[in-house]
Amino acid sequence: MQEAWTILDRQPDPVLVFDGQTHAVRFQNRAAARLAGQSAAAGVPLADLCGWLRMSAAKVATLLETMDAESAPKHLEVSHCDAHFDVTVQLPGLSGFPDQIVAAFHDITERRNAERQKQELVSTVSHELRSPLTAIKGAMGLVLAGSAGALPERARDMVQIAHRNANRLILIINDILDLDKIADGAMVFDNAHTPLVEVIDAAVEAVAGYRQRFDVKADLVIEARDAVAFIDPNRLVQVLVNLLSNAIKFSPAGAAVTVRLQDNGAFNRISVTDRGEGIPASEQRFLFDRFVQIGTRNRAATGGTGLGLSIVQAILDKQNGHITFTSQVGVGTTFHVDLPKPDAVPDSDIPKAG
């Protein structure tokens, strides 16, 4: 046993050991002491546990309240000055120390910095792409508007293809920026108690032009007229518009998509059903991946960016929501958006703006 303590003490990562019953800190290893700016000698009195480690210990203790003897190791992230740590919390039995809980601090500062740099790069590149695209889209728009005189029919067709694809490129950049904002925590969610019927009406209204273009109707089946969720209504409209546009795009002309609102007990469910080709089982698991478009249709013709469902999923993640789907080839696809009922969301889980 003494050997195990020695190994723990010499671990390069900071480690705290908690009492299994009282959750009080019993031990900090040399790396933890060093992190706290204390002498690296073993056996630093715990009364000297520095303020930052004491705060982290309090967070670990809070996490422990949610764990029982059967729990797998859990992770939590703590930051100190410019350093970020991934803390792995292991319960007695799992950690090899009976009656002790081991919390190991793994330094992930470099990973976090790399992520931030990547996000800055994405943001800068996306913004920089907009200036040349402004000139491209502008020049082609003017040519198509006849500002340079009448065009031969074939030239006009080709400029139209270029113009349509410039527009698609702009949509892709907008979607990348959206995803980046969500990942970065920079997307603002303005949550309010929102009647879901209103959100559905707004979304169906927003795709009116689209429905007309593809000759697809929208049937509403409202089974839970009073359903409410604590969400950002604009973001949920964005989610539904995305699902509805897909459903409309992949439905045959003359068909109808169905939007259904149900009370499913623990949560409210909004479902969007299309009468499209369905998604083959082999492609289903890629559906939420970035830049994935299912089926054989030409990407430019469908006008999609391949990022829509990734954005939908990311937004719902931030709103405590959940998306699933069922699909049958030759019959169609249904997406289910499950939203917790307002009283089912603990206060601490409600995402704050920013």
Added chain:
Amino acid sequence: MKIFHVEDDADIREIARMSLEMVGGFHVDQYEHADAALAVAAEARPDVLLLDVMMPGMTGPQLLAELRKMDHMAHVPAIYMTARVQPQEIEAFKKTGAVGVILKPFDPVTLGQEITEMLQSKAA
């Protein structure tokens, strides 16, 4: 209607000029950067200021602050053009005294109409 347009990207200047003159029926005077704009500002009598936001040297909002110091420019409606699209940023631009913000990429066919509508909503 005379537009005082400051934009550092030559191609976008050209597209905007063609769009505003040929489609929109405006008269457009264009400057490459804030210094060039300030050099002629004392003599200029525009009906609307159309300012790019991100420019080398003085930015659009900084240029607007300089122009506002001149009596004859103090109340000319200003519109920004920008590729920065965060909603918070648009609000911040409006707080610097602009009547509107046009996002790049803009639609050259409706650009003039967009500007006219911004001026009308300001007048209303």
